[in-house]
């Protein structure tokens with residue numbers, strides 16, 4: 364469905380050249396639901412805008428839905444749906460007007476466009492809002508409308524740029540259901556970006572991790588997580604017993620990265636849950652009182668940390684400071 | 699392309715009609731000129747050096763050009779707002795013709811402008827006793843249509859390049875005011891009235907010739923050189939600006 368080789372894009376700004384995407388190779392097969400995960404400024408949107416013919420790549424080639432990006436951009440546009448990070452519906456228009464217009468752009472007649480729009484608004488829980496001005500919709504409704512607009516022509520491939528950013532938890536969960544339904548029931552290939560780990564985890568068959576314009580890892584969420592040292596086990600003992608408890612834990616089988624901080628001991632093990640009884644017995648035998656213990660499954664945040672040496676949250680912080688300097692990016696782009 | 703032009707045109711019309719405040723506000727300016735400035739012109743036009751024609755035949759066509767210049771030059775602000783809302787990008791990922799996305803908007807603006815121009819002309823006739831030959835008015839309105847196309851296509855091109863109100867507003871102001879003054883809209887810049895340097899600068903300004911042709915139309919002076927210079931200049935400007943706008947809309951990046 365998507366085959367890209369060596370995609371690159373740099374922007375000239377007043378302060379110098381920004382290498383937003385530096386050589387991305389990716390392959391997405393029909394029917395996949397692929398997540399593009401990365402911190403702010405990693406190059407997700409830029410990659411998507413290249414794949415959807417909005418931006419010309421500085422270098423590299425790609426075929427999207429069977430059409431070459433450079434030689435047949437109109438072919439690409441006909442086949443794909445794209446929902447931009449910040450949406451794309453006009454606040455002053457009515458829901459029905461935007462839906463119909465979008466359908467007509469794809470060559471539908473007004474009747475077809477109206478029928479299609481009725482079907483989609485029902486599917487996206489927007490029924491009855493036809494005559495509403497878009498500026499009066501709630502954030503979640505508006506986001507669902509953006510997605511409905513991207514699906515008007517029943518595309519085989521849909522790009523969603525941060526579909527759930529800035530939504531409350533309830534609307535997010537609701538949108539996930541819609542995205543899953545679109546993927547399963549309508550057999551649509553979905554390529555979405557996100558910087559929520561739980562989202563990538565919950566939705567995607569496969570994840571591409573992008574950092575600093577390059578893909579640093581890919582695989583199914585479980586595969587990526589399995590590549591790590593395993594579950595994180597944490598337990599607490601009185602501060603005076605911390606060091607001794609740490610030694611005991613480190614002697615257990617398959618334990619790695621043991622670390623003591625006062626009375627808190629942390630380590631990783633492939634199956635933390637299975638190890639717990641042994642741990643409790645060993646600590647008990649040494650007559651150390653246990654105050655608490657927990658096992659956490661590795662998260663994609665851990666994956667990101669292992670891959671890049673930074674946690675996803677730290678990466679965001681860094682990007683924000685850089686963000687200031689690139690405020691003017693839109694205007695400088697034309698230079 | 700024409701289908702997409704039509705779709706965008708229709709959408710724009712629906713939006714204008716839903717919120718006609720702007721159409722009315724842009725018309726206020728010429729109407730105020732007619733009411734508060736027009737009466738002064740009656741005596742002034744007797745000054746030696748003034749071009750032929752009654753005061754209303756001189757003022758009304760000038761106000762139409764002013765409306766075309768100012769009314770249409772600001773349409774780019776609407777486009778910047780649409781760009782921010784992501785509407786332009788959304789339309790650019792559809793197979794819709796990108797030239798159509800421009801033309802639909804331009805034609806909407808031009809039609810709106812002509813309607814305003816007709817209303818002002820009718821007002822000048824009914825209230826102020828403007829007399830002008832029918833075909834002269836038709837010719838002048840055709841010029842207004844072309845002027846509207848020119849200004850709105852350029853405004854969109856510029857807006858899409860700048861993408862920021864903060865850059866767009868000062869640029870417009872610094873271009874429009876000299877163009878307006880130098881085209882002799884309020885007081886015609888003739889050899890009899892202006893020092894020769896000012897006269898020559900004003901001759902270089904294409905809009906001077908457009909104003910002259912408009913005035914010739916309202917006087918019913920269909921002598922060849924009175925209307926062709928302005929007409930041809932405007933036609934060339936229209937072609938250039940539409941080409942510029944189309945190119946800007948088609949470009950991949952941005």
Ligand SMILES: Nc1ncnc2c1ncn2[C@@H]1O[C@H](COP(=O)(O)OP(=O)(O)OP(=O)(O)O)[C@@H](O)[C@H]1O
Nearest residue numbers: 374381383402403404405406407408409689692696
């Ligand atoms: N038009 C532009 N002009 C200049 N720089 C740009 C432009 N667009 C993007 N960039 C820069 O390219 C880098 C990647 O941006 P991009 O929008 O692709 O990030 P992203 O992964 O989508 O981030 P986010 O999660 O914040 O949406 C950033 O450093 C950004 O400032």
Ligand SMILES: [Mg+2]
Nearest residue numbers: 407408409448
């Ligand atoms: Mg982004």
